[in-house]
Amino acid sequence: MVVRADKKAYLANHFRQFIDSEYVICDEETQRPYECDGLSMYCQQPMLVVLPDTVEQARKVVEICHEQKIPVVARGAGTGLCAGAMPNAEGVVLSLAKFTRILDIDPLARTARVQPGVRNISISVEAGKVGLYYAPDPSSQIACTIGGNVAENSGGVHCLKYGLTVHNIMAVEMITADGSLITLGSEGLDTSGFDLLALIHGSEGLLGVITEITVKLLPVPEKAQVTMAAFDDVESAANAVGAVISAGIIPAGLEMMDRHAIVAAEDYCHAGYPKDAKALLLCELDGVEEEVNDYCERVGEIFRQHQAAEVRVSQTEAERALLWKGRKSAFPAVGRISPDYYCMDGTIPRGQLAYVLGRMEAMSQHYDLRVANVFHAGDGNLHPLILFDANVPGEFEKTEEFGGRILELCVEVGGCITGEHGVGVEKLRQMPIQFNEHEISMFLSIKQCFDPREILNPGKGIPILKNCQEYRSIDNHSKP
Amino acid sequence: MVVRADKKAYLANHFRQFIDSEYVICDEETQRPYECDGLSMYCQQPMLVVLPDTVEQARKVVEICHEQKIPVVARGAGTGLCAGAMPNAEGVVLSLAKFTRILDIDPLARTARVQPGVRNISISVEAGKVGLYYAPDPSSQIACTIGGNVAENSGGVHCLKYGLTVHNIMAVEMITADGSLITLGSEGLDTSGFDLLALIHGSEGLLGVITEITVKLLPVPEKAQVTMAAFDDVESAANAVGAVISAGIIPAGLEMMDRHAIVAAEDYCHAGYPKDAKALLLCELDGVEEEVNDYCERVGEIFRQHQAAEVRVSQTEAERALLWKGRKSAFPAVGRISPDYYCMDGTIPRGQLAYVLGRMEAMSQHYDLRVANVFHAGDGNLHPLILFDANVPGEFEKTEEFGGRILELCVEVGGCITGEHGVGVEKLRQMPIQFNEHEISMFLSIKQCFDPREILNPGKGIPILKNCQEYRSIDNHSKP
Numbered sequence: 035m036v037v038r039a040d041k042k043a044y045l046a047n048h049f050r051q052f053i054d055s056e057y058v059i060c061d062e063e064t065q066r067p068y069e070c071d072g073l074s075m076y077c078q079q080p081m082l083v084v085l086p087d088t089v090e091q092a093r094k095v096v097e098i099c100h101e102q103k104i105p106v107v108a109r110g111a112g113t114g115l116c117a118g119a120m121p122n123a124e125g126v127v128l129s130l131a132k133f134t135r136i137l138d139i140d141p142l143a144r145t146a147r148v149q150p151g152v153r154n155i156s157i158s159v160e161a162g163k164v165g166l167y168y169a170p171d172p173s174s175q176i177a178c179t180i181g182g183n184v185a186e187n188s189g190g191v192h193c194l195k196y197g198l199t200v201h202n203i204m205a206v207e208m209i210t211a212d213g214s215l216i217t218l219g220s221e222g223l224d225t226s227g228f229d230l231l232a233l234i235h236g237s238e239g240l241l242g243v244i245t246e247i248t249v250k251l252l253p254v255p256e257k258a259q260v261t262m263a264a265f266d267d268v269e270s271a272a273n274a275v276g277a278v279i280s281a282g283i284i285p286a287g288l289e290m291m292d293r294h295a296i297v298a299a300e301d302y303c304h305a306g307y308p309k310d311a312k313a314l315l316l317c318e319l320d321g322v323e324e325e326v327n328d329y330c331e332r333v334g335e336i337f338r339q340h341q342a343a344e345v346r347v348s349q350t351e352a353e354r355a356l357l358w359k360g361r362k363s364a365f366p367a368v369g370r371i372s373p374d375y376y377c378m379d380g381t382i383p384r385g386q387l388a389y390v391l392g393r394m395e396a397m398s399q400h401y402d403l404r405v406a407n408v409f410h411a412g413d414g415n416l417h418p419l420i421l422f423d424a425n426v427p428g429e430f431e432k433t434e435e436f437g438g439r440i441l442e443l444c445v446e447v448g449g450c451i452t453g454e455h456g457v458g459v460e461k462l463r464q465m466p467i468q469f470n471e472h473e474i475s476m477f478l479s480i481k482q483c484f485d486p487r488e489i490l491n492p493g494k495g496i497p498i499l500k501n502c503q504e505y506r507s508i509d510n511h512s513k514p
Numbered sequence: 515m516v517v518r519a520d521k522k523a524y525l526a527n528h529f530r531q532f533i534d535s536e537y538v539i540c541d542e543e544t545q546r547p548y549e550c551d552g553l554s555m556y557c558q559q560p561m562l563v564v565l566p567d568t569v570e571q572a573r574k575v576v577e578i579c580h581e582q583k584i585p586v587v588a589r590g591a592g593t594g595l596c597a598g599a600m601p602n603a604e605g606v607v608l609s610l611a612k613f614t615r616i617l618d619i620d621p622l623a624r625t626a627r628v629q630p631g632v633r634n635i636s637i638s639v640e641a642g643k644v645g646l647y648y649a650p651d652p653s654s655q656i657a658c659t660i661g662g663n664v665a666e667n668s669g670g671v672h673c674l675k676y677g678l679t680v681h682n683i684m685a686v687e688m689i690t691a692d693g694s695l696i697t698l699g700s701e702g703l704d705t706s707g708f709d710l711l712a713l714i715h716g717s718e719g720l721l722g723v724i725t726e727i728t729v730k731l732l733p734v735p736e737k738a739q740v741t742m743a744a745f746d747d748v749e750s751a752a753n754a755v756g757a758v759i760s761a762g763i764i765p766a767g768l769e770m771m772d773r774h775a776i777v778a779a780e781d782y783c784h785a786g787y788p789k790d791a792k793a794l795l796l797c798e799l800d801g802v803e804e805e806v807n808d809y810c811e812r813v814g815e816i817f818r819q820h821q822a823a824e825v826r827v828s829q830t831e832a833e834r835a836l837l838w839k840g841r842k843s844a845f846p847a848v849g850r851i852s853p854d855y856y857c858m859d860g861t862i863p864r865g866q867l868a869y870v871l872g873r874m875e876a877m878s879q880h881y882d883l884r885v886a887n888v889f890h891a892g893d894g895n896l897h898p899l900i901l902f903d904a905n906v907p908g909e910f911e912k913t914e915e916f917g918g919r920i921l922e923l924c925v926e927v928g929g930c931i932t933g934e935h936g937v938g939v940e941k942l943r944q945m946p947i948q949f950n951e952h953e954i955s956m957f958l959s960i961k962q963c964f965d966p967r968e969i970l971n972p973g974k975g976i977p978i979l980k981n982c983q984e985y986r987s988i989d990n991h992s993k994p
Contacts, residue, residue, distance in 0.1 A: 142756050142865045165762060187709070200709065201681055214952050222861030222894060222929035226937050226948060227957050227976070228721075229667070229680065232712030241708075253762025276622050282645060282733025324804025381702030385622045414702060449702035457706050468706060472694050476963065477707050483959035496707070 038124070041102075042081050045126070048098055049084055053091055057132075059083040068127045071112045071119040072174075075430065076459050080107070080121030087132040089207075089215065089245045095128055096243060096489075097213025105492050108243045110151060110182035113174040115377055116458030118186065118238045118494055125492075128243060130181055136160050137246070143221060144251045145204055150181025150244045154188075157249060166251035169196035172454065173362055181244045187236030189454035191287035191318070191361075194412040198454070200235035202250045208234065208242035211485035221248070233480070238456050239491035241484040255320035258286065259330055260357045263337035264311035264344040268292060268395075271313035272388035274340035275411045278317065279384060281336060283329050287318040288412030292391070294371070295364050295406040295419070302367035305360030308344055315342075315411065316361055318354075364408040365419070372404070372421035376433050380444030381453035384414045393443055394418060401436045403429075415453035416444070442467055462497045518604070521582075522561050525606070528578055529564055533571050537612075539563040548607045551592045551599040552654075555910065556939050560587070560601030567612040569687075569695065569725045575608055576723055576969075577693025585972050588723045590631060590662035593654040595857055596938030598666065598718045598974055605972075608723060610661055616640050617726070623701065624731045625684055630661025630724045634668075637729060646731035649676035652934065653842055661724045667716030669934035671767040671798070671841075674892040678934070680715035682730045688714065688722035691965035701728070713960070718936050719971035721964040735800035738766065739810050740837045743817035744791035744824040748772060748875075751793035752868035754820035755891045758797065759864060761816060763809050766800040768892030772871070774851070775844050775886040775899070782847035785840030788824055795822075795891065796841055798834075844888040845899070852884070852901035856913050860924030861933035864894045873923055874898060881916045883909075895933035896924070922947055942977045 042060065049058045059065055060082060070077040081104075086092040099106045105125025112119055121127045133149035136157065140146070141164045146157055154175040158167040171190035172178055178188070183199045184206060196202065205219035219231035234241055265271040271290060278288060291299065291307075291314045300307040307314055315337065319329045330347055337345050348354035360367075368375050382390050391407065398405045409417040418440055422433040441451040441464045451457070451464040465474065477496045481488070522540065529538045539545055540562060550557040561584075566572040579586045585605025592599050601607045613629035616637065620626070621644045626637055634655040638647040651670035652658055658668070663679045664686060676682065685699035699711035714721055745751040751770060758768060771779065771787075771794045780787040787794055795817065799809045810827055817825050828834035840847075848855050862870050871887065878885045884901040898920055902913040921931040921944045931937070931944040945954065957976045961968070 140865070142760055143863050144759065197677075197681070200712070201677070210952070216950075216953055216956075220861075220928060220930045221863040222924070222933065225930050226716075226932045226941065226945065227953070228960055229712050229716055230953075230956065230960075232680065232709050232715075235712075236706075236709055253764075279624065280622050284733075321801075322805045322808050324808065325802045328802050328804065381700075383623055383701040385620075444702070448700060450700045450705050452706045453702070461706065465706065470696075472690070473696055473707070473710075476696075476710065479963035480708055480710075480960065483956065483963050 038081065045082055045098070045102070045104065049082070049095060052094055053084055053086050057085040068109065068112070068121060068129065071114040071117060073115050073117045073458070073460055076117035076120045078121045078123055080127045081124055083127040083129060085129045085132055092128060092130070092243060092245060093209050093213050093215055095126065096209045096211070099126055099489055100212050100487060103487055103489060106243070106489050107491050108185070108239045110179035111153070111177050113178040114182060114186060114456065114458065115379065116452070116456040116460040118456045118458035118491070120459055122492065130179070133181070133245070139164065141166065145221070145248050146251055147246065147248045148180055149246060151179050154178050154180055154183060161251050162254065165254055167254050168202065168249050169252050170199050170202055173365065180247055180249065184235055184244055184247060185237065185239050186454065186456040189410065189413065189415060191289060191410065194288055194410065195284050195286045196252065200232055203231065203235070203247060204250055205248040206231060206234055206244055207246035208244045210242050211487065211490050215245070219248070236456065238458060238495045240481055240495050241490065243490070257323045257326045258318055258320040258354065259326050260348045260354045261317045261330055261333050261337070262307070262346045262357055263315045263317070263342040264308045265313040265315070265341065266311070266343055268313045268391050269388045270341045271315055272391060272411070274315060274337055274342070275387060276384055277336045277340060278333055279412065281332060283333060285317045285333070285412060286320040287316070288410070289316045289361055290314065290407065290409055290411035291361065291364060292407040294404060295368060295408040298367040298371045298406060299360040299364045302370060303359050303363050305356050307360055311343065316357060361408065368406045368419050368421070373423040373425065375406070375419045375421050376437055378416065378418045378420065378437050378440050379453050379455035380416050380441050380449060380451055382414045382416065382444050382447050382449035384412070386447040386449070387411065387414065390416070390443060390447060394440060397436060397439055401432055403433060403436055410453070413453070414449065438464060457495045459494055465497045518561065525562055525578070525582070525584065529562070529575060532574055533564060533566050537565040548589065548592070548601060548609065551594040551597060553595050553597045553938070553940055556597035556600045558601045558603055560607045561604055563607040563609060565609045565612050572608060572610070572723060572725060573689050573693050573695055575606065576689045576691070579606055579969055580692050580967060583967055583969060586723070586969050587971050588665070588719045590659035591633070591657050593658040594662060594666060594936065594938065595859065596932070596936040596940040598936050598938035598971070600939055602972060610659070613661070613725070619644065621646065625701070625728050626731055627726065627728045628660055629726060631659050634658050634660055634663060641731050642734065645734055647734050648682065648729050649732050650679050650682055653845065660727055660729065664715055664724055664727060665717065665719050666934065666936040669890065669893065669895060671769060671890065674768055674890065675764050675766045676732065680712055683711065683715070683727060684730055685728040686711060686714055686724055687726035688724045690722050691967065691970050695725070699728070716936065718938065718975045720961055720975050721970065723970070737803045737806045738798055738800040738834065739806050740828045740834045741797045741810055741813050741817070742787070742826045742837055743795045743797070743822040744788045745793040745795070745821065746791070746823055748793045748871050749868045750821045751795055752871060752891070754795060754817055754822070755867060756864055757816045757820060758813055759892065761812060763813060765797050765813070765892060767796070767798040769796045769841055770794065770887065770889055770891035771841065771844060772887040774884060775848060775888040778847040778851045778886060779840040779844045782850060783839050783843050785836050787840055791823065796837060841888065848886045848899050848901070853903040853905065855886070856900045856902065856917055858896065858898045858900065858917050858920050859933050859935040860896045860921050860929060860931055862894045862896065862924050862927050862929035864892070866927040866929070867891065867894065870896070870923060870927060874920060877916060877919055881912055883913060883916055890933070893933070894929065918944060937975045939974055945977045
């Protein structure tokens with residue numbers, strides 16, 4: 035402990051030579067907000083928290099940590115849901131909270147150059163002044179930052195049509211583990227050499243610290259309209275999703291909610307959802323007016339063919355916003371009907387939707403835990419919310435096991451253990467279920483070539499091989 | 515030489531234990547077709563050529579070569595334009611010509627599972643039976659194979675709207691350097707861990723041998739229409755390209771040809787291009803009928819505002835096909851007006867189009883070599899064809915130098931040295947202009963972690979660091 039105190043004082047002093055003293059945070063009380071991200075069950079006090087406000091300062095922090103072999107955990111808004119930004123007890127939290135400038139918006143190139151701490155929504159607000167917007171829109175878009183979006187390769191309601199974060203980024207400037215500053219990607223469409231830009235997406239802070247991002251912007255569509263459809267059973271809704279896609283329609287978003295989610299959302303914000311429905315679909319279409327009208331009609335027909343009990347189309351912008359409000363506030367709404375909930379994030383082939391929802395219902399009965407489903411149905415990206423009470427002894431452990439089973443089911447049907455939330459600490463156990471040792475050793479060797487001293491967010495994202503067997507043993511538990 | 519003959523006989527014998535004798539090619543005459551790819555100035559006889567017809571056979575070839583530390587150069591149709599498939603004198607060419615099966619088309623998931631030797635166009639032909647198609651369409655699509663498309667991250671006329679190959683692939687099965695078989699990606703939308711799937715795209719055979727590919731399919735659009743516009747100067751055409759994009763329109767394709775290309779294409783296939791024009795734009799719009807009509811009108815207006823001397827819209831499918839025929843046969847057409855031509859492939863930010871075309875014209879005068887431009891203007895992906903005569907002593911060297919200057923100009927304005935053709939052998943010299951030593955050493959260390967014995971397509975894609983200084987010295991030559 036003496037050694038740690040010495041190291042802490044030494045580092046703090048060192049950092050204060052180039053960072054304002056108040057932004058080198060040593061005391062436990064002021065460090066409190068940095069102890070966890072959105073997955074607050076995983077919590078850890080760091081050694082130090084620093085908030086540089088220039089790239090050069092951030093670069094020097096990394097350089098010094100590299101020399102001293104001190105872990106560095108980069109942090110945006112801390113809205114992540116996999117404990118990817120959880121501090122390291124022996125390390126430094128490098129907060130990018132002060133990197134909030136939009137540096138440039140270029141309407142001709144349709145790009146924006148921004149700092150990593152810029153909130154997702156702010157880009158669209160600013161670009162909106164010239165008729166453009168940034169497409170990927172995670173539910174947390176009013177709070178989450180673009181740096182974190184790149185680190186987790188975030189999705190959102192609109193990624194069915196417009197792609198994930200990785201499809202919407204032109205270039206990234208980042209600090210490498212040894213404190214060098216490099217740029218990946220270019221303003222050109224493609225780039226030469228290996229696609230390191232794509233590799234950085236979803237790398238969860240293990241390969242570098244992002245300091246600047248050039249995003250693609252899109253023109254705001256002429257019209258957008260939401261069709262809501264209520265179903266008496268989950269299977270019909272799931273089949274309707276497949277039918278829309280098979281019909282050659284690419285909605286801007288195609289979301290599904292089940293009965294627990296519907297009731298919670300309706301009670302919370304009165305979006306006009308039918309509370310007796312077993313499943314609800316929200317299908318947004320955008321584009322030029324004629325296209326939207328045409329597709330809306332066809333989507334309505336498909337829903338009716340699949341026994342929708344009710345089909346309603348938004349007639350005004352206010353109505354559209356209200357229909358989405360229910361969906362977007364479904365997480366906090368569910369928070370009102372249960373002391374705690376645990377949000378999962380698996381992805382499955384669309385065709386498996388009905389099967390997986392059925393299996394999940396069976397598991398819910400097995401574990402005696404309710405599940406509310408609110409998710410990106412068009413993408414096959416599930417977000418089951420397991421409802422539990424952390425004050426009941428053993429209930430969180432049961433919840434975690436149930437969550438793990440859901441992820442394993444996703445892998446079983448050909449999907450994967452995370453759609454947009456990342457692996458972090460949370461899904462380390464499931465990685466060996468999805469990947470064999472050869473694949474995991476490839477991840478490790480890539481980590482090695484970017485960060486040989488293992489200072490960048492160590493212990494996250496990739497399970498350490500020697501633990502694989504331990505993780506695997508979980509596999510042998512009985513499954514519902 | 516004795517050692518080499520021994521090794522060759524030993525290997526050939528070894529391979530013949532599990533591959534039909536006639537598909538292990540040892541003699542110079544039968545090897546001839548494998549000596550180069552589409553960039554035939556770079557030519558090399560290999561030690562052996564093998565054509566396995568199962569994944570297991572291909573895997574064993576790699577495994578044996580790995581044991582013996584023999585270079586392996588995977589080869590599709592050999593239509594590449596950067597000598598990426600040029601054989602290694604001491605190595606084995608692993609042809610995937612017999613991997614031509616479409617394994618599965620799934621209309622609900624909108625995917626096709628195919629072998630790497632399937633021709634690009636064949637996927638769309640087969641998927642067309644259920645109303646789907648595969649979007650990326652390199653000019654060589656009737657000949658090039660999907661495996662090569664992944665290896666080079668190919669583009670095409672439609673990638674402005676539908677993305678590059680990397681945006682259209684779900685999963686890849688590949689043989690690693692040591693002969694293991696792994697799968698990258700999944701049927702789900704995103705995947706966990708580092709994005710190795712993206713990393714494989716454009717990796718030019720340096721990281722693995724692709725044995726199976728799952729591609730995304732799209733619904734065939736209801737309508738497609740081409741607007742042709744002729745301009746009296748290149749600058750107006752370049753500005754019109756920017757204006758279309760700025761207006762919030764995303765064409766399916768937006769192509770440009772300059773006077774040499776127009777005349778050559780018109781003489782060759784009588785598409786109805788005005789031969790006195792200095793620049794021609796072809797703008798394809800696709801989607802539902804109303805959308806296409808609306809956008810077509812707006813595109814026409816924009817072209818007229820930019821002083822188009824003529825604007826013509828295709829009225830029938832035959833007319834649309836004819837307008838494209840001119841563009842698609844521009845390369846062979848140019849081949850008729852010059853003994854030889856050299857096709858470059860740089861990418862620039864769209865806003866730099868007029869400036870770069872002007873600079874290129876000045877260089878053309880400096881080098882006294884004509885340049886025909888036929889390219890993906892909407893993407894900023896240039897394809898200058900430098901016209902020369904290989905029989906005039908020194909003219910190829912001059913052409914190569916001119917080509918190098920064009921690529922450097924692309925980097926200078928914020929673009930990159932290859933849009934879709936790859937680095938191969940051809941652009942090794944330009945890599946250190948685009949990337950610093952730190953970045954190149956990152957490429958090398960990624961290569962190292964996939965292929966520590968350096969058997970996969972060695973000598974391509976990444977310049978060896980010790981040569982960087984030599985390459986750099988080129989930089990000090992006087993520039994026009």
